[in-house]
Amino acid sequence: MIIAPSLLAADFTRLGSEAARAQRAGADWLHLDIMDGQFVPNISFGPDVVAAVRPHAKKLFFDVHLMCGKPEILLEPFVHAGADEIIVHVELHQQVTPLIWKIKSLGCKVGLAINPLTSIAEVQPFLDKIDLLLVMTVNPGFGGQSFIHECLSKIQQADAWRRERKLHYRLEVDGGINNQTVAECARAGADTFVAGTALFHKRNMGAAIRKMRKIAHDNDPTLADLKV
Numbered sequence: 001m002i003i004a005p006s007l008l009a010a011d012f013t014r015l016g017s018e019a020a021r022a023q024r025a026g027a028d029w030l031h032l033d034i035m036d037g038q039f040v041p042n043i044s045f046g047p048d049v050v051a052a053v054r055p056h057a058k059k060l061f062f063d064v065h066l067m068c069g070k071p072e073i074l075l076e077p078f079v080h081a082g083a084d085e086i087i088v089h090v091e092l093h094q095q096v097t098p099l100i101w102k103i104k105s106l107g108c109k110v111g112l113a114i115n116p117l118t119s120i121a122e123v124q125p126f127l128d129k130i131d132l133l134l135v136m137t138v139n140p141g142f143g144g145q146s147f148i149h150e151c152l153s154k155i156q157q158a159d160a161w162r163r164e165r166k167l168h169y170r171l172e173v174d175g176g177i178n179n180q181t182v183a184e185c186a187r188a189g190a191d192t193f194v195a196g197t198a199l200f201h202k203r204n205m206g207a208a209i210r211k212m213r214k215i216a217h218d219n220d221p222t223l224a225d226l227k228v
C-alpha cells in the first residue's frame with residue numbers, strides 16, 4: 001500500500017521543508033498537483049518549484065499529476081525537475097496515446113487519470129500501456145473537497161479488469177481521502193492513496209500516515225484471503 005501526501009495541501013511558504021516533513025513522516029510518494037488554470041479553474045506550481053523541492057525529499061517518489069490542457073510542452077521540464085512518474089488525463093482524448101509514448105521515451109513512469117464524470121470505459125484502450133491508473137474521487141482543481149462515493153464502482157471495475165487481464169498497473173485514488181474513505185477505496189481495490197488535507201494539515205504527520213496505511217492494509221481484500 002502506497003501513501004502519497006499531496007503537496008497542494010502543504011504550507012506554500014515552506015514547500016521544501018514541507019516535503020522534508022512528509023519524508024520524515026514516512027510517506028512513500030509525494031503527489032504534486034500541477035494546475036494550469038485552463039484544464040482546471042486553478043493554478044498551482046510549475047517545474048521550477050518541483051526542482052526546488054526535489055533535493056529536500058530525495059527518498060520520495062515524485063508522482064506528478066498534470067491537470068493541464070497542453071501537457072506535451074511540460075513533460076521534459078518535469079522530468080528534468082525530478083519527476084518519477086507523470087500522470088495525464090484521459091479527457092485529453094486523441095492526445096493520450098502520443099503522451100503515453102513520449103512520457104515512456106523520457107524514461108518516466110506513466111499514469112492515466114480519469115475524472116468523476118468520465119465513463120471508466122474511456123481508459124480501457126490504455127490499461128496495458130500504463131504503470132498507474134488514477135481514479136479521481138473529487139472534481140480536480142482544489143484540495144479539501146468531499147469524497148464522491150459514486151467513484152467507488154469505477155475503482156472496483158478497474159481492479160476487476162486488472163485481475164481479468166493479468167495487468168499490473170497501480171490503482172491510485174485522489175481527492176477527499178481520509179481514514180474513512182481510505183477503507184472504502186482499499187476494499188474496492190485501490191492500492192495507492194493520495195491525501196492532502198488529511199495528512200499535511202496534521203501536526204503529527206507520521207502518526208496520520210501510519211494510521212492511514214494500517215487502515216488501507218486492514219481493508220485490503222487480497223490480504224483478507226491470507227488471514228483465513
Ligand code: DX5
Nearest residue numbers: 140141143144175176196197
Ligand atoms: C485535486 C488534486 C488532489 C488534491 C487532494 O485536483 O488532484 O490531489 O490535492 O487533496 P485532498 O486530499 O485535500 O482532497
Ligand code: ZN
Nearest residue numbers: 031033065174
Ligand atoms: Zn492530484
